[in-house]
Amino acid sequence: MRLMNDLDGLKRTCYCGEVREEHVGSRVTLMGWVNRRRDLGDLIFIDLRDRTGLVQIVCDPVRSPHSFDAAKCLRSEYVVCVIGRVVERKPGTENPNIPTGNVEVLADTIKIFNCAKTPPFVVRDEAEPDESIRMKYRYIDLRRLPMMNNLKLRHEIVLAARNYLSANGFWEIETPAMTRSTPEGARDYLVPSRQEPGRFYSLAQSPQLFKQLLMISGVDKYFQICRCFRDEDLRADRQPEFTQIDIELSFTDEEQVYDLVEGMMKHIWKEVLGSDLCVPFPRLTWDEAMERYGSDKPDTRFGMEISDITDVIRDTEFSVFKNAIGAGGTVRAICVPGCAELSRQTLDRLTDKAKEIGAKGLISISYLPDKEIKSPVKKHLTQEEIIGIKQITGAEEGDLVLIVADEFDTAVGVLGRMRKEIAQHLGLIPEEAFDFVWVTEFPLLERNKEEGVWQAAHHPFTSPSTRDLKLLDDLDEQLKGKLRARAYDLVLNGVELASGSIRIHRRDIQEKVFELLDLSLEEAQEKFGFLLDAFEYGAPPHGGIAFGLDRFVMVVAGANTIRDVMAFPKTTSGSCLLTGAPSEVSPDQLKELGLRLIEDNTDHARARINQGKTDSPPEV
Numbered sequence: 001m002r003l004m005n006d007l008d009g010l011k012r013t014c015y016c017g018e019v020r021e022e023h024v025g026s027r028v029t030l031m032g033w034v035n036r037r038r039d040l041g042d043l044i045f046i047d048l049r050d051r052t053g054l055v056q057i058v059c060d061p062v063r064s065p066h067s068f069d070a071a072k073c074l075r076s077e078y079v080v081c082v083i084g085r086v087v088e089r090k091p092g093t094e095n096p097n098i099p100t101g102n103v104e105v106l107a108d109t110i111k112i113f114n115c116a117k118t119p120p121f122v123v124r125d126e127a128e129p130d131e132s133i134r135m136k137y138r139y140i141d142l143r144r145l146p147m148m149n150n151l152k153l154r155h156e157i158v159l160a161a162r163n164y165l166s167a168n169g170f171w172e173i174e175t176p177a178m179t180r181s182t183p184e185g186a187r188d189y190l191v192p193s194r195q196e197p198g199r200f201y202s203l204a205q206s207p208q209l210f211k212q213l214l215m216i217s218g219v220d221k222y223f224q225i226c227r228c229f230r231d232e233d234l235r236a237d238r239q240p241e242f243t244q245i246d247i248e249l250s251f252t253d254e255e256q257v258y259d260l261v262e263g264m265m266k267h268i269w270k271e272v273l274g275s276d277l278c279v280p281f282p283r284l285t286w287d288e289a290m291e292r293y294g295s296d297k298p299d300t301r302f303g304m305e306i307s308d309i310t311d312v313i314r315d316t317e318f319s320v321f322k323n324a325i326g327a328g329g330t331v332r333a334i335c336v337p338g339c340a341e342l343s344r345q346t347l348d349r350l351t352d353k354a355k356e357i358g359a360k361g362l363i364s365i366s367y368l369p370d371k372e373i374k375s376p377v378k379k380h381l382t383q384e385e386i387i388g389i390k391q392i393t394g395a396e397e398g399d400l401v402l403i404v405a406d407e408f409d410t411a412v413g414v415l416g417r418m419r420k421e422i423a424q425h426l427g428l429i430p431e432e433a434f435d436f437v438w439v440t441e442f443p444l445l446e447r448n449k450e451e452g453v454w455q456a457a458h459h460p461f462t463s464p465s466t467r468d469l470k471l472l473d474d475l476d477e478q479l480k481g482k483l484r485a486r487a488y489d490l491v492l493n494g495v496e497l498a499s500g501s502i503r504i505h506r507r508d509i510q511e512k513v514f515e516l517l518d519l520s521l522e523e524a525q526e527k528f529g530f531l532l533d534a535f536e537y538g539a540p541p542h543g544g545i546a547f548g549l550d551r552f553v554m555v556v557a558g559a560n561t562i563r564d565v566m567a568f569p570k571t572t573s574g575s576c577l578l579t580g581a582p583s584e585v586s587p588d589q590l591k592e593l594g595l596r597l598i599e600d601n602t603d604h605a606r607a608r609i610n611q612g613k614t615d616s617p618p619e620v
C-alpha cells in the first residue's frame with residue numbers, strides 16, 4: 001500500500017458532514033478518517049468522517065478500478081483523501097439519521113495518508129462505557145461527533161462572550177498564573193522556585209486580586225478567558241484546572257453587573273443557539289432561595305417549593321413537631337403532586353434517603369383522591385392541623401406532603417435535595433428549559449464546619465452590604481452570621497454558572513473584614529499588603545463576576561460531567577491518563593529546586609527519598 005507523504009497539491013473542497021443536495025453533480029475532494037467500510041463484493045461503501053460528521057463514499061470497480069482496489073485495503077481510522085462526484089442516493093437507500101443521508105460520493109480517486117492500528121474502541125456516537133479508556137486515548141474519543149460538537153460549542157460560547165465584552169468596552173488582559181496564594185478557599189498548587197530555593201509560587205486560584213489591581217490602574221473594564229487552579233476534592237463538575245470567563249468593571253453597582261451579564265447571556269443564546277432569552281432574569285435573595293428551595297443554587301424549572309408549616313402546628317401535641325419547635329427549629333414541607341398513593345416501600349425508601357442526608361426522619365401525609373387521609377402520624381394530628389398543612393403546601397386530593405422537623409438548615413437542606421431527586425424521578429423537570437435566576441445578598445461570612453472558624457462566604461474582598469457596614473465595629477458571634485454581602489450568583493437550571501460581588505475599595509473596611517476573619521493586621525499586611533497599599537493610591541469602586549466556563553458549556557450541551565466539555569480533562573484523582581501526569585521527576589530536577597521528598601513507609605517512596613537527598617533542602 002502506497003502512503004502519501006504530503007498532500008501532493010491536493011486541496012480539500014468541503015468537509016464530509018457538509019456535503020448536501022446542492023453539491024450533486026460537482027466533484028469534491030474530501031479528507032478524513034474511515035469510520036466504517038462495508039465490502040459487498042461488487043461494491044465497497046466507506047463512511048468517511050471528519051469533525052463535521054460522515055458522508056458515504058461508493059467505490060465501484062467498473063467506474064474506478066483504482067479506487068476500488070484502494071478501498072479494499074482500507075480499515076477503520078485510516079486517514080484518506082477521496083475525490084469523487086456527488087450524486088443523489090437511489091430512492092429507498094437514503095439515511096435519514098445523518099445530515100448527508102440523501103447523497104453519496106462516487107469515488108474516482110482514493111489516496112491514503114496513513115494506516116491505523118485497530119482502535120481500542122469503535123468511534124461512534126455512544127460513549128465507550130469505560131471512561132478511563134476514553135481518557136487514555138482521548139484523541140480517539142474526541143473523534144466522536146458528540147465530543148467534537150462539545151468542543152465546537154465551547155469555542156462558539158467563548159467567541160460570543162469575547163465579542164460581546166469587547167463590543168461593550170472590555171479589554172482582554174492576561175494576568176499571571178504563577179503568583180502568590182490567592183484566597184478562593186481551596187488548597188493551592190505550588191510551583192517551587194529554582195532561583196530562590198525554599199520559596200514557591202502558587203498557581204492562581206483566580207485572577208481576583210490582579211483584576212482588582214487593574215481597576216485601581218484605571219483599566220475600567222477588564223475580562224479574561226482564564227485558566228484557574230484549585231487543589232480540592234474533585235467530582236463531576238470540578239477539575240484541578242478549569243476556565244473562567246472573568247470580568248471586572250469600575251464605577252459599578254450590582255444593577256450594572258446584572259445588566260451586563262444578562263446582555264451577554266442574551267447575546268450568547270442568540271449567536272450560539274439562535275434563540276431569544278427573556279431578560280431580566282428573576283432574582284431571589286439568598287434567604288428566599290434557602291426558604292423556598294433549600295439551596296443557594298435553586299433549580300427553578302419546576303415547582304414543589306418548600307413551605308413553612310410551623311405556624312399551623314405551633315400548638316400541636318405531636319412530640320416530633322413540638323420538640324423541634326421547642327428547640328428553636330422549624331417544620332417544613334414539600335408537596336409532591338399526584339403521589340398520594342405511593343407504596344409503603346417507596347415511602348420507606350424516601351425516609352431512608354432523608355435520614356442519609358441528615359434528617360432525623362421524614363413524615364408523610366397522603367391526601368387521597370377520595371378525600372381520605374393516610375399518614376403514619378394521622379392519630380397525632382388534629383383535623384385542623386391536617387387541613388392547615390394541606391392549605392399551606394397547596395396540596396390537593398391525590399398529592400403527597402413530605403415533612404421534616406429540624407433546625408432550619410437541616411430541614412430546608414434535606415427537603416431541597418429530596419425535591420430535586422423526586423422531580424428527576426417523576427420526570428417533572430423540563431429538559432429543554434433554560435431557567436436563569438440571580439441569587440443575591442449572600443451571607444458575608446460562614447462558619448467552617450470542621451474548624452468552627454468564620455470564613456468569607458465568597459472571598460475576603462467582597463463588600464459587606466451597605467446597611468451592615470456600620471455593624472462591623474461591634475459584632476457578636478450571632479451577628480457575624482447575619483451579615484450580608486454585596487455578592488451574587490447566576491444560577492442556571494440549578495447549576496451555579498457565575499459568582500461575583502461588589503468589592504471593598506477602602507483599606508479601612510478591608511482591614512475590618514480581615515479582622516472578622518481572624519486575620520491579624522500583620523498577617524493581612526504580609527499576605528495582602530500589596531492590595532491594601534494599592535487601596536491607598538486611589539481605588540475606584542468596582543465589582544465583577546466570573547463564569548465557570550466548563551460548567552456553563554456542560555449545562556448548555558446537556559452533558560453530565562465537565563470532563564465531556566474539556567479536551568484533555570483529568571480523572572477525579574487528578575491524573576491525566578493520556579500523558580501520565582503527575583509523574584515522577586529526576587533527582588537532579590529536585591536537587592536543582594532544593595527539594596527532597598520526606599520519608600513515608602513505602603519502599604517505593606524510600607527509594608525516591610534516597611535518590612532525592614540534597615544538602616539541607618526544605619521538605620515538601
Ligand code: ASP
Nearest residue numbers: 206208500501544545546
Ligand atoms: N474570583 C471569584 C471566583 O473565582 C469571582 C469573582 O468574585 O469575580 O469565584
